Amino acid sequence: MTATTVEKAATTQRAATVEFRGLRREFGATVALDGLDLTVAPGEFLALLGPSGCGKTTALRMLAGFEHPDAGEVLVDGEDVTRVPAHRRDAGMVFQSYSLFPHLSALDNVAFGLRMRKVRTSERRARAAELLELVGLADKGDRYPHQLSGGQQQRIALARALALRPRVLLLDEPLSALDAKVRLTLREEIRRLQQELGITTLFVTHDQEEALSIADRVAVMRAGKLEQCAAPAELYGRPATAFVAEFVGTMSRIPGVARDGSVEVLGRRLPVDGEAPAAGEVDVLVRPEAVQVRAEAEGDARVLATAFLGAVVRVTVRLADGTEAKADLPAHEAAGLGAGAAVRVSLPDRPVLVAERTQK
Structure with a gap:
């Protein structure tokens, strides 16, 4: 042309x-x-x-x-x-x-x-x-x-x-x-x-x-x-x-507790992105690239599955309460994280989006 x-x-x-x-x-x-x-x-x-x-x-x-x-x-x-x-x-x-x-x-x-x-x-x-x-x-x-x-x-x-x-x-x-x-x-x-x-x-x-x-x-x-x-x-x-968060891209829901304008999730307190919810149980919405996973013998989470996606490996983990979360990790970080491996899951220190708790 x-x-x-x-x-x-x-x-x-x-x-x-x-x-x-x-x-x-x-x-x-x-x-x-x-x-x-x-x-x-x-x-x-x-x-x-x-x-x-x-x-x-x-x-x-x-x-x-x-x-x-x-x-x-x-x-x-x-x-x-x-x-x-x-x-x-x-x-x-x-x-x-x-x-x-x-x-x-x-x-x-x-x-x-x-x-x-x-x-x-x-x-x-x-x-x-x-x-x-x-x-x-x-x-x-x-x-x-x-x-x-x-x-x-x-x-x-x-x-x-x-x-x-x-x-x-x-x-x-x-x-x-x-x-x-x-x-x-x-x-x-x-x-x-x-x-x-x-x-x-x-x-x-x-x-x-x-x-x-x-x-x-x-x-x-x-x-x-x-x-x-x-x-x-x-x-x-x-x-x-x-709805937008979960419809656009992959999003995991991780249980947390809201109080005083912040949310406690995975053992730490994080600020809320947007309007702070009323105190009580909430779900924290996180993208796979924001979820941090590392092998740890005493970790309270377990790897369920891994999937090769090219630039990253998607690791699905089960948290201590039975909730599943997905993490996208570079291949070298995902090496050795086979099904059943004990891991520690954490989130970066930045504001997170929260939603009403989903009943299961």
Whole structure:
């Protein structure tokens, strides 16, 4: 792909501000969205992340115009588009299932929307060829969908969404049907294109690693509500709620006792990150990289299992009270920590996140 191709594709690309204001949507007794408020900045790549049924796809479909809220508004650059038909939304959408026309070539699939808008043949074919080059498939224009791999089909779908030069690009779990290696390559490609074009993008996924690696900010949703919206590093390092902490990345719960604004855990007192809980039993939430494990004959914890993860070894231990915790250790520190080994588990002297005690 040449710099000229990117420049051509970007010349009329317009990055938009997107706002969801108090969106509510019910499907019978199910509340899909419960007062969603969220703003996406021009040119921002925002991932909507959450478990199935949390409302993320409903929010995306409302922006696309495929769903309408029972209450609330959708605004694009300050204009209320809540009741504007989908074909007038100026949004490009890429679906999980590609949705390519099997009887059309790759080039004609990309040009389809332009044909519907009565763009003359020479112009739409030129623009489609431009976009095929942009997504690295300039030599596949005469191929039909069944002659392309899943990753190539998804690139064609992306090019088709960009053909109309939309103000907003919407991606509804576009990588979930692909194998792991292709998924990794394509998500990097999507991010690169988004940055080069500067287009406002909303990306729906239930894959936390995908969201953290690709987005400027990640909006974590649960039961139709927004739990937290922040940059990936903040979301991982300073989760606002216990749900976010446990949904984003691996987290262990270690029993502790809160009192006087701090918490006693694993034999030491640590400050609380955020609002201090009322005195009483709590769970301390810790990431594997924060858990310290060392072999000790008199240790009151036991190693249950180890797993090689490349740069680190994940060690699962059982504490004296039966609780399990996970620690990520460099390989040389994990050497000799086989199943059954006696160990001492500790935490670094820094603030910790606490949550209500989980009953077992």
